[in-house]
Amino acid sequence: MESRFSGNAHVYGDDIDTDRIIAGKYTKTLNLQDLADHVLEDLDVDFRSKLQKGDILVAGTNFGCGSSREQAPLALKVAGVSAVVATYFARIFFRNAINIGMPVLEVPDLEAETGDEIEIDLKAGSVKNLTRGSEYKAAAMPQVMIDILDQGGLVSYLKKNGTYDASAL
Amino acid sequence: MPGQTVIEKIISRHAGKSVAAGDLTIIDVDAVMMTDTTAPLAIKAFRGMNGDKPWNPERTHLVIDHASPAPNERIARLHDLMREFAADTGAVLYDVGRGICHQLMIEEDRVRPGEAFFGADSHTCTYGALGAFATGVGSTDLAAIMLTGKTWLKVPKTIRLEVTGRINPGVEAKDLALGMVGTLGFAGATYQAVEVCGEAIVPMSLDERMTIANLGIEMGAKALLIHPDGLELPYEFDAAAISPDPDAAYVRELTMDGSALRPQISCPPRPDATVDIDELVGTEIDVAFIGTCVNGRLRDLHAAAEILKGKRVAPGVRLMVSAASQKVFLDATNDGTIATLIEAGATFLPSGCGPCVGTHLGVPGDGEVVVSTANRNFRGRMGNPEANVYLASPTVVASAAVAGKIVDPIEVVEE
Numbered sequence: 001m002e003s004r005f006s007g008n009a010h011v012y013g014d015d016i017d018t019d020r021i022i023a024g025k026y027t028k029t030l031n032l033q034d035l036a037d038h039v040l041e042d043l044d045v046d047f048r049s050k051l052q053k054g055d056i057l058v059a060g061t062n063f064g065c066g067s068s069r070e071q072a073p074l075a076l077k078v079a080g081v082s083a084v085v086a087t088y089f090a091r092i093f094f095r096n097a098i099n100i101g102m103p104v105l106e107v108p109d110l111e112a113e114t115g116d117e118i119e120i121d122l123k124a125g126s127v128k129n130l131t132r133g134s135e136y137k138a139a140a141m142p143q144v145m146i147d148i149l150d151q152g153g154l155v156s157y158l159k160k161n162g163t164y165d166a167s168a169l
Numbered sequence: 170m171p172g173q174t175v176i177e178k179i180i181s182r183h184a185g186k187s188v189a190a191g192d193l194t195i196i197d198v199d200a201v202m203m204t205d206t207t208a209p210l211a212i213k214a215f216r217g218m219n220g221d222k223p224w225n226p227e228r229t230h231l232v233i234d235h236a237s238p239a240p241n242e243r244i245a246r247l248h249d250l251m252r253e254f255a256a257d258t259g260a261v262l263y264d265v266g267r268g269i270c271h272q273l274m275i276e277e278d279r280v281r282p283g284e285a286f287f288g289a290d291s292h293t294c295t296y297g298a299l300g301a302f303a304t305g306v307g308s309t310d311l312a313a314i315m316l317t318g319k320t321w322l323k324v325p326k327t328i329r330l331e332v333t334g335r336i337n338p339g340v341e342a343k344d345l346a347l348g349m350v351g352t353l354g355f356a357g358a359t360y361q362a363v364e365v366c367g368e369a370i371v372p373m374s375l376d377e378r379m380t381i382a383n384l385g386i387e388m389g390a391k392a393l394l395i396h397p398d399g400l401e402l403p404y405e406f407d408a409a410a411i412s413p414d415p416d417a418a419y420v421r422e423l424t425m426d427g428s429a430l431r432p433q434i435s436c437p438p439r440p441d442a443t444v445d446i447d448e449l450v451g452t453e454i455d456v457a458f459i460g461t462c463v464n465g466r467l468r469d470l471h472a473a474a475e476i477l478k479g480k481r482v483a484p485g486v487r488l489m490v491s492a493a494s495q496k497v498f499l500d501a502t503n504d505g506t507i508a509t510l511i512e513a514g515a516t517f518l519p520s521g522c523g524p525c526v527g528t529h530l531g532v533p534g535d536g537e538v539v540v541s542t543a544n545r546n547f548r549g550r551m552g553n554p555e556a557n558v559y560l561a562s563p564t565v566v567a568s569a570a571v572a573g574k575i576v577d578p579i580e581v582v583e584e
């Protein structure tokens with residue numbers, strides 16, 4: 001996974017639940033494109049048409065609360081979202097995103113508007129708003145999560161390692 | 170060594186060393202469960218990891234409940250994939266009609282006190298009712314457990330919530346649970362565990378405890394564990410192993426006065442938007458739904474029948490009922506509860522998730538108002554973002570079905 005990348009921000013609010021990221025009626029499929037086609041539609045019907053590949057989702061508190069459906073981060077990833085930056089995430093969503101190889105960063109005080117250009121440096125754990133010239137430090141992740149993300153997700157991590165590395169905790 | 174919370178005790182036992190809140194550790198997992206929403210992705214991920222057979226097939230459970238029986242050919246194929254996986258690997262399958270995953274895991278004795286149970290469904294926290302550390306994970310995490318028998322986690326801090334006093338007649342475990350969600354807030358326990366105890370909890374049956382533990386995730390909690398005082402199970406268990414040490418360290422200690430609690434209703438579109446029923450009296454409804462892993466058990470059907478006995482559902486209101494399992498349905502048939510409900514005008518759905526997650530079996534129309542015993546009322550949750558879903562107890566939902574509007578259950582009883 002590339003460590004440094006940038007994209008345009010799409011800014012939304014607090015408590016965006018997984019039912020709004022991808023409604024339960026669409027989750028029962030292995031065709032991931034179907035998920036991407038309906039991502040965030042109950043929040044913003046135009047999101048899909050506005051989204052450019054590599055764009056970055058910026059949200060408030062408790063992003064991804066609700067169900068444990070991994071279809072939520074998958075829908076965002078397959079639709080072309082390169083990362084989500086939020087004040088903080090719901091626990092299961094955060095883990096699911098890392099497990100499928102999508103960067104998620106907790107930045108409590110990010111100032112951004114839709115359309116701002118955001119740069120993320122995963123190695124440095126930093127988020128820059130290039131449009132405003134501001135820089136933020138993301139909350140640190142456990143080493144095991146960094147390793148999983150490095151490998152592109154938990155499937156490739158375990159395919160390679162066979163099990164978790166206890167020394168990486 | 171300082172005292173341990175319940176979750177510190179359980180995780181320490183599964184880590185093979187003493188751990189405390191904040192520690193990262195790898196633990197041995199006792200059992201897993203996945204549903205037709207999450208199993209297909211988990212099986213795909215498991216195959217991707219070069220997995221052949223789960224580490225412990227007898228304790229790997231697959232439940233077809235979320236869209237069951239299959240509403241279309243796409244979902245029928247996913248169900249077949251689950252059946253094939255179970256047949257190939259020896260994993261345990263509960264097929265169409267058996268019931269809701271969380272009901273089955275407890276009813277079928279698939280989880281015991283003190284165990285570490287991971288389910289690919291966020292309401293796996295329900296098993297905290299019998300003192301298991303049970304939590305929801307995504308499909309890939311679940312696949313990883315099938316491969317390794319282990320997972321990694323951060324030991325959560327614990328909030329202690331004591332409910333003092335006795336709850337009043339007409340007030341149910343669901344009201345208490347909604348009250349807790351309202352008190353703690355929707356994200357109030359994120360990354361934390363909750364221990365629930367107190368005088369109001371001690372007399373509660375396992376059914377009622379499950380209702381409370383079920384709503385743990387609606388507080389954002391990693392797990393909700395109910396202290397075992399008063400817990401009755403059909404086998405012996407070690408209560409000390411699922412009780413905290415007297416000097417355990419909590420991040421917050423709260424008390425709620427159970428005796429002051431009124432029936433609670435949570436307003437759309439957030440489970441923590443709870444109010445006393447009195448604020449909503451008179452709200453007209455179109456659909457009443459009694460069921461789900463929160464309130465589809467025998468005691469819940471009894472509570473509904475108590476209200477509906479000898480009465481009729483109001484004209485223009487649709488009352489749908491789904492027993493949480495085939496066993497519940499059979500028990501309720503044998504004791505006459507089902508007949509009472511049908512005579513009152515209820516429509517029965519197969520045992521499963523029914524309309525809870527908006528895939529089938531009763532999607533509400535535009536602008537319709539639903540009062541439901543479920544646990545979530547997010548926009549679009551029941552399949553239509555133009556509908557409004559209120560959450561309440563079986564007694565309140567049954568009363569609303571009779572009156573055609575939200576009413577204090579006392580009024581229906583006294584009529």
Ligand code: SF4
Pocket residue numbers: 235269270271290292461462463521522525526543544
């Ligand atoms: S009944 Fe509803 S909340 Fe319970 S497992 Fe099924 S979909 Fe989830």
